[in-house]
Amino acid sequence: MSWLFLITAGLLEIGWPLGLKYAQQDGCRLAGIAAAVLFMAGSGFLLFLAQKEIPMGTAYAVWTGIGAAGAFLVGVLFFNDAATLGRWLGAALIISGVAVMKLSSGR
Numbered sequence: 001m002s003w004l005f006l007i008t009a010g011l012l013e014i015g016w017p018l019g020l021k022y023a024q025q026d027g028c029r030l031a032g033i034a035a036a037v038l039f040m041a042g043s044g045f046l047l048f049l050a051q052k053e054i055p056m057g058t059a060y061a062v063w064t065g066i067g068a069a070g071a072f073l074v075g076v077l078f079f080n081d082a083a084t085l086g087r088w089l090g091a092a093l094i095i096s097g098v099a100v101m102k103l104s105s106g107r
Contacts (some may be wrong), residue, residue: 005050006050009044010065010070014070015043016036016039019033019034019070020033065097066098069089
């Protein structure tokens with residue numbers, strides 16, 4: 001169950017930069033900030049639950065890795081962020097690092 005909490009926390013971690021991006025648009029400031037705060041709170045709470053059984057370093061690496069790679073993907077797909085080879089390689093390295101942390105956690 002802890003890994004489900006952690007993966008969900010990582011997915012929610014993608015939501016708060018998205019909320020802040022929307023907050024920059026006219027007429028969306030308060031709704032975007034509110035969404036960002038809700039995603040932060042949900043993500044943090046689920047990380048808290050996950051860390052009851054998953055080592056802190058592993059949990060944090062997986063949580064931030066999902067958030068960073070996910071935010072990159074959302075930016076490329078929906079906000080026309082640059083999709084250079086180097087940026088894709090960076091995202092792949094993040095995902096690889098998360099996989100190594102998971103496989104090496106012993107749980």
